[in-house]
Amino acid sequence: MKLPRLSTLCLAGVLVFLYAPLLVLMGNSFNLSKYGGRWEGFTWQWYERLWKDEATLTALMNTVMIGACATLGATVLGTLAAWCLHRYRSPLQRVHLVLTELPLAVPDIWIGVAMQLFFVSIGWELGYGSVIAAHITFCLCYVTTLMLGRLQSFDFQLVDAARDLGASGPQVLWRVILPVLGPGIVAAGLLAFILSLDDFVITFFVSGPGASTLPARVYAMAKTSRSLPVINALSTLLILGTFLLALAGHRLLNRRTS
């Protein structure tokens, strides 16, 4: 009797610790007070201001666009990488595995600085292209790791069976492999999208004129902007969006495929 109560208490404590700050921020996005120290009444005005804030919406568009491209690139490359790593066990593949997983261990700031130096030294102009390339790089390792896990439970006899029954290569891919791995791929893609959406450090280094993403903009606004509650409103929407995406990803990842 005692243990469940203790664990419930722990759970509640952890949830409060994790989510209370977010709730305060969400509450403040409806606060009439500009400085958020006191509650001065309910308002939608920060959301209205956000709606009219063209630069912030452009940054949001940039973020979504970059996120979509990075997701596409990272999902395709990551899935292919995972497939190779799972199927072939040569020494070369072991190097491949280490190289793929390395960005998980390297601090973001190193990746950011290194990429900036790299892009500048090869003369690739900092902008959308450099941000997308950087995002693909760090999303790739997450997608690969996730897909490797999915492939553990993939029954390769299905492929043999399909071949045996006369399916061509493309048919096996379309009719057997993709339907079975599909939910995993989508879940990995969603994770990549969320990672790309959230990234600040790497983007900070590799973004160029006109290509700043939302997190970069929020960071710059938080220090000197006089419309801080607009950031609260925006963060509230982003938290909700991220939450829904994470929920969808979770559902897909756990879906039983037969």
Added chain:
Amino acid sequence: MIRSLALALTVVTCCQAQEKLHLYTWADYVSPEVVAKFESAHLCKVVVDIFDSNESMYAKVRAGAAGYDVIVPSSYMVSLMEQQGILLPLDAAKLPNRVNISASVLEKVDDKTMRHSVPYATSYGVLAYRKDRLKDAQATWAMLERPDLKRKACVLNDMRETLGAALKFLGHSINTRDEKQIAAAGDVVIRWKKNIAKFDNEQYKSAIDSGEFVLVHGYSGDLFQVVSENDQVGILFPKEGAVMACDEMVIPKSARQPALAHAWINFLLDPAIAAENMEWMGYLCPNTEALKKVSPEFLQNPALKVPDEVQARSEVIQDIGEDLAKYTKVWDAVKGTR
């Protein structure tokens, strides 16, 4: 065939209309209406990117981010960028409106002849107080030592600003290279530190607004907002003089649109435009003609009413090169003192 031709035509016309000016500046530092007016006058699109500190902007531009057409750094950073040779010399012929720039501000910045930079806006490091809880407020830095304000005040967590305030309090230049003077200023800040609650750069606005603190040291541009919303907050321009910040418009050599960049700078120096712009952002543009055009209510904001003698005694932070280490040493000592 016709369709593809039409498509090509739209693409071409669209690209002509989409000539882009990339502006790199602080958050909320230019009126969106002013931007819209410039866009329709010059048939272009202005893309505004923002930075949070001179240092992060410098790191980015120095590392090779090309394509920003106009940047608005603070004056000491302008000198540093000029020394590094990354600024384009301005073409005076394309900037006829620069005659509007106030001479009294120009004499305080490094680039007095506007060779590569044009002053954009000024603000001061000042004190703000609660009128309802502090009766005998005096415009002096000595306020920070008042025993009745113990734990109820804060100063900026900014080396040059806060040591600068202490240097002014002692009657020295904020750009002094004399180690003794800097050490003396450090001792003053240590005295302040024992009295105040904390060093703070962001929360002081809400702290003075809600009354958590009675006296705060902050930037007049930020306090402009607080004062216009809360009439219990007053501003003190310390009589010893204050640290003045001047942000200036520059064009980096890596700009793609130098002609359009000149047009932008000249546009912002137009008296009517500058007046509209400063009323929106709440910072004073050092534009003599524009100041005649702004509404009287705007100039009534206490955060903008700089007494002439304080302005005369105020200084702009300058790049002091290697001597900066002297400040860092004293500041570290201040921060380390318990």
